[in-house]
Amino acid sequence: MTDHGPLPTSGLQHVATFCGQCSCGCPELYLDPAADDDRRVLITDDFGASIRMSLAQLAVIVDDARNGVLDGLIEGAR
Numbered sequence: 144m145t146d147h148g149p150l151p152t153s154g155l156q157h158v159a160t161f162c163g164q165c166s167c168g169c170p171e172l173y174l175d176p177a178a179d180d181d182r183r184v185l186i187t188d189d190f191g192a193s194i195r196m197s198l199a200q201l202a203v204i205v206d207d208a209r210n211g212v213l214d215g216l217i218e219g220a221r
Contacts, residue, residue, distance in 0.1 A: 155185060 155173040162169035168189035175185050175195075182195040207213065 152187075 152171075152173060154177060155175050158172040158174060160169050160171050170186060170188045173185040173187070175183055178185075178195070181197045183198055184196045184201045185193055186196075187193045
């Protein structure tokens with residue numbers, strides 16, 4: 144995978160940094176108020192890549208996480 148460097152984030156609303164305990168370019172969650180509804184959420188990674196999704200799609204991920212859907216995956220990584 145090629146490192147493309149950080150994505151431009153001007154005009155985006157920063158919501159969260161995942162990890163933040165290092166200087167490696169941790170994944171971050173942004174809202175893009177100028178984007179169409181189906182692309183409003185932006186998640187960046189430390190390789191210069193990103194994904195976009197709707198707030199409704201993010202809500203499903205958050206609900207699944209709250210309900211333990213991801214617990215097995217996380218426990219295996221510890």
